Amino acid sequence: MIESTAPALSVRDLRKTYSVPERESGMRASIRSLWRRRTSEVVAVAGITFDVAPGEVVGFLGPNGAGKTTTLKMLAGLLHPTAGEARVLGFEPWQREHDYLRQMTLVMGQRNQLVWDIPVADSYELNRAIYAIPIDDYRGALAELDELLELGPLLPKPVRNLSLGERMKCELAGALLHRPRMLFLDEPTLGLDVTAQRRIRAFVAAYAERHQATVLLTSHYMADVEALAERVIVIHRGGLLFDGALGTLVERFSPFKTVTVDLDYPVEGLERFGEIVSIEELRITLRAPKSEAAALTARLLAELPVIDLSVSDPPIDEVIDRVFSAPADEAEPARLVGTSA
Amino acid sequence: MTALRLLWLHLRIGVMNELQYRANFVLQLGESAIGLLTALLGLGIVFAKTDDLGGWSPDELLVVVGIYFLVGGLAQMVVQPSLQRFMEDVRQGTLDFTLTKPVDAQTLVSIRQVEVWKLVDIAIGIGVLVVALVRLGHAIGPAEAAAFLVALLAGAAIVYAFLMILATCVFWFIRLDNILVIFQSMYEAGRWPITIYPSWLRLGLTFLVPIGFAVTVPAQGLVGRLTLELLAGAVALAVAMPLAARWFWHLGLRRYGGASA
Known part of the structure; x- marks a missing residue:
């Protein structure tokens, strides 16, 4: 270059x-x-x-x-x-x-x-x-x-x-x-x-x-x-x-999206939708693989009394933490080095 | 030039800040007074029994006491506290900041800490020296004055280099809290002309810990008893030792930066 x-x-x-x-x-x-x-x-x-x-x-x-x-x-x-x-x-x-x-x-x-x-x-x-x-x-x-x-x-x-x-x-x-x-x-x-x-x-x-x-x-x-x-x-x-x-x-290190929904009233059995990160009263935060985020969103909207829904990247802290806590072979430097823009 | 300006600035800042702490001044005054009294009492006791100590008369020994205070005051005012701080900096990793400055690092670590109140010792030294010279009565000719000044400068350079070499050891042995105290306690011996000591001790105090060159030799110069050979030797050592200290310092720095490994 x-x-x-x-x-x-x-x-x-x-x-x-x-x-x-x-x-x-x-x-x-x-x-x-x-x-x-x-x-x-x-x-x-x-x-x-x-x-x-x-x-x-x-x-x-x-x-x-x-x-x-x-x-x-x-x-x-x-x-x-x-x-x-x-x-x-x-x-x-x-x-x-x-x-x-x-x-x-x-x-x-x-x-x-x-x-x-x-x-x-x-x-x-x-x-x-x-x-x-x-x-x-x-x-x-x-x-x-x-x-x-x-x-x-x-x-x-x-x-x-x-x-x-x-x-x-x-x-x-x-x-x-x-x-x-x-x-x-x-x-x-x-x-x-x-x-x-x-x-x-x-x-x-x-x-x-x-x-x-x-x-x-x-x-x-x-x-x-x-x-x-x-x-x-x-x-x-x-x-x-x-x-x-x-x-x-x-993008590279986080294969997940965070999906947050606000519900109208409490619902049981939310586990069927996937990995739950947190439940704060009527606000549920879920984590889903990137490729399944769209399908999950559709299911949530169809099956739950959703008031509000948002899809976001996880906080950078969390991404970095995942990178660093990965076992040595996964985080092999040579394999993951990106070319800079 | 930069070194002198930096030293002056440190001195000025030291004075301005120390003026807030009058208690320190009083303490130093007390400490110096006790030091002077001890020295004079020692002389008094000895000369109550004899008029001549290894060829030195009482007033000539007063010259030694004066130079002892003067040189000791200089070392303790700037060099010793600065090097103490340098060793602390190596331990704590703050030497890094010194090394990133565009000034010679050895110079900087040698002048960075000034104990202002040690000026009291320097003043006492000069005072005692003047009294001694007046009492001696014999006129100081230009030859004696020159020999004294050259020997004093040489002595100062030798003492500085010696302290520098001791302090530089910290690069190898990180914990050397009391190494400079070795010098301090040996320096006490310089209150007497080293010619009165047995030869093994005299050799040690000349070449191992160069107190002889710092105090006795300038005193000999002033009372007209310094041979040209000894003066030449002092000057030669005053050139060689700082060079050696410089070389050792660079060796230490190379180790600090991991270049020698």
Whole structure:
């Protein structure tokens, strides 16, 4: 596939294997491990390949331990791959050239980079010095971030006095003062309440749009990905499972439709219609294979006192959950990789 | 240049924030005063019995005490707290943020934490040094002044490199909570000129833990007792050790990023 612009990010057969120490339980084994360490190889990323175009926002999905963070860390230049290649903005990330580092940022939801005891504004001042941001650019960037995130009242406060949501806002803003073109966001909404999550999401979308920034985002919250990314990359057990549009993911991995009916009065023996997901008073939710959804709908309408009926795709969370809980042979990466649109 | 600007900024922020906590200042004042008193009492006890300790007169030993406070204050104000934080960062994974910054990472981890109140120790050191020099009365010629300054800078570089090497070990042994304390307790020995110690200890305090170069050698420079050979040796070590520390740091970083495996 030839594109008019070079990809912002290009990954070829990237692999990472960790060697982890192993210790049997028990005192004798512990003592033996003092001089003889047994290690075993753990494959964190088992050869993944993808491209991301400049300005694209891509959701990076996978269960815990799938290799998301490891991949992100390689692309941010923190880890050397065991094999394979990657180019981000034309640089090989793990060379950590300053010209590359000045153009990218890494945000990890579960870790702080603002200094705990000093006011937010002082941490920003340090970042300004580190990135050598000219004072006018800095003021401009801060004003813009303030407009999007309402940072004003938070700036004079020490980080330890901020709530989790406030802290995340400040973390993100601090990571974007130098206006990076490449953003690696690892679980940026972790632990936040729904309002704060929405806030952060809207902000990331606005920033990416305004600055044509490329964003690679991992999250446990499907809502994050649904709101931000048109394209998702799913990795599972270190391998690429799916790469394409979010809608396609649902189509491909969910052979089911959800049918919801509202009844006029209670009816017995609903089991004959198929798998019942839930019954809430007069609202019945059923699951049916895609191919049988139409026939089921007809039967329901004919045989039951239906007031209202709707057919929908199951929630994405449920789809993803099915993908990840599938046994290894079913979710064989090589078999399920889709070609991206 | 960037390093100096960053250091200055950390210092400024440290001062601004620490001014809120006056109790810390009072505590540090107390701690420094006790340290100074102990040092002076020690000198007093020794010189109640004799006028000469291994060739050092009381006022010359005062010079040693002054330099001891000055160098110790410098190390404890910036290098030690910064490296302590660096080791914490490795344990908690927050070193990642340092490594994604477009500045030399070793520089950044060396100057990032400033204990402002250690300025008290530095001030005491300079004060004691001035008093000692006045009491010594003999004019400090340009040669002594130059030897002192060169030896002091060399000593500072050697101490920095030594601490850096200790801290870098954290890449291999994740739990090394107290490694920098080794230096701190050894440094206590530097309150006396290392020439008064038996030769095995003197060698250890020169080459194993380079206290001799940090305190005794600059003091020798100031009182005009430093041989050119020793000064040259100090300078050579001040070049070699930071280079070694740098090499070791890169080795550690390679391990951190999994490039050496």
